[in-house]
Amino acid sequence: MSLQAILGNFALILFILTIATGIIWFLDVFHFSRLRRVKADQALAEFDARHARLRADGVKADDSGRSRLEAEILRQPTWIEYSGSFFPVIALVFFLRSFLYEPFKIPSSSMVPTLVIGDLILVNKFTYGIRLPVINKKIIDINDPQRGDVMVFKFPKDPSLDYIKRVVGVPGDKITYKNKRLTVNGKEISYQSLSDYLDEEHLSYSKQYAENLTGMQHKILNDERAPAYVQNPDPFPMHERCTYNLEGFTCTVPAGHYFMMGDNRDNSLDSRYWGFVPDENIVGKAFFVWMNFGNIRRIGSFQ
Known part of the structure; x- marks a missing residue:
């Protein structure tokens, strides 16, 4: 199939987008998010250990940065965030126009x-x-x-x-x-x-x-x-x-x-x-x- 034919086939484009964003969403839910969680837990453990040593030495430690550190590590990369947010919308449109109703001019x-x-x-x-x-x-x-x-x-x-x-x-x-x-x-x-x-x-x-x-x-x-x-x-x-x-x-x-x-x-x-x-x-x-x-x-x- 030529590139022109693919670009002219909206159903095919929508199918490819649904599959691509779906794979990214699936990988993030079942793999990338878990890796971020592991990395965040390690960073928080180091944070807590460092502050525990400071308190043991009599230094007052500021724990306010703990939640910010966790949020930064758990934050989705931009490409994953956009793909994950678009996936349900694209999938719904693909289902509706493929099996129920499709608009034409x-x-x-x-x-x-x-x-x-x-x-x-x-x-x-x-x-x-x-x-x-x-x-x-x-x-x-x-x-x-x-x-x-x-x-x-x-x-x-x-x-x-x-x-x-x-x-x-x-x-x-x-x-x-x-x-x-x-x-x-x-x-x-x-x-x-x-x-x-x-x-x-x-x-x-x-x-x-x-x-x-x-x-x-x-x-x-x-x-x-x-x-x-x-x-x-x-x-x-x-x-x-x-x-x-x-x-x-x-x-x-x-x-x-x-x-x-x-x-x-x-x-x-x-x-x-x-x-x-x-x-x-x-x-x-x-x-x-x-x-x-x-x-x-x-x-x-x-x-």
């Missing part, structure tokens, strides 16, 4: 209108199963992704990147996207027209619909100027499961994989272009916007 407009650029979201890390941090290997099954879920996953072409899209197809599904309308396993998805969506950044309007994806209703956008066909899809693994034409495409989702699409349908590079998402790439289920510094009204659940 939305960097693109591919999920508009559900999620917009600048949304800070929370991702549930356990709803799809417990996975070992860093290597992302599932060790406990809990639930499988369902159609309509908004899911964060490792980008199949570059697993160092995290992507977020909506689950459109689960293993075994036959997905057809024809003239910008979805059909799942031969059943046409229902659409309800909504008022046009205004993109305030580019001052343009898009057609907005409520899409009922087998019981999960959410909003999507269509750009009437964009073609219905997929332009230049990659030769992704198992691309033979997909057929493309001028009206759209049809794909059959293989076992252990998922078909993902952005809600901003004509402005999203997704499974139409780079293929299926394997189960081992799943990060978790996105479910809550906890902050958007440009618009605090965005805070809330979007499922």
Whole structure:
């Protein structure tokens, strides 16, 4: 793994920091602190013996420095003190973001209108199963992704990147996207027209619909100027499961994989272009916007 990849992998950095500070904390508790205690006891014994001799010679000895001497010897070195104080905090953050909830920031407009650029979201890390941090290997099954879920996953072409899209197809599904309308396993998805969506950044309007994806209703956008066909899809693994034409495409989702699409349908590079998402790439289920510094009204659940 390159240095750039390591620096870009916050989970790995957090894991290394947890292990490093944990080792220092453990060594201090069970080794270094005992050495300091032994050294302090020896120094105090010498201190007491010296003062006892002075008193025997009739000299009044000042014992006020005894506690100061002990405190100086028992004091942790700065590097141990900082490591020991940071360890529980780092370990707690590592546990929370590895097994419970992880924050992400939305960097693109591919999920508009559900999620917009600048949304800070929370991702549930356990709803799809417990996975070992860093290597992302599932060790406990809990639930499988369902159609309509908004899911964060490792980008199949570059697993160092995290992507977020909506689950459109689960293993075994036959997905057809024809003239910008979805059909799942031969059943046409229902659409309800909504008022046009205004993109305030580019001052343009898009057609907005409520899409009922087998019981999960959410909003999507269509750009009437964009073609219905997929332009230049990659030769992704198992691309033979997909057929493309001028009206759209049809794909059959293989076992252990998922078909993902952005809600901003004509402005999203997704499974139409780079293929299926394997189960081992799943990060978790996105479910809550906890902050958007440009618009605090965005805070809330979007499922």
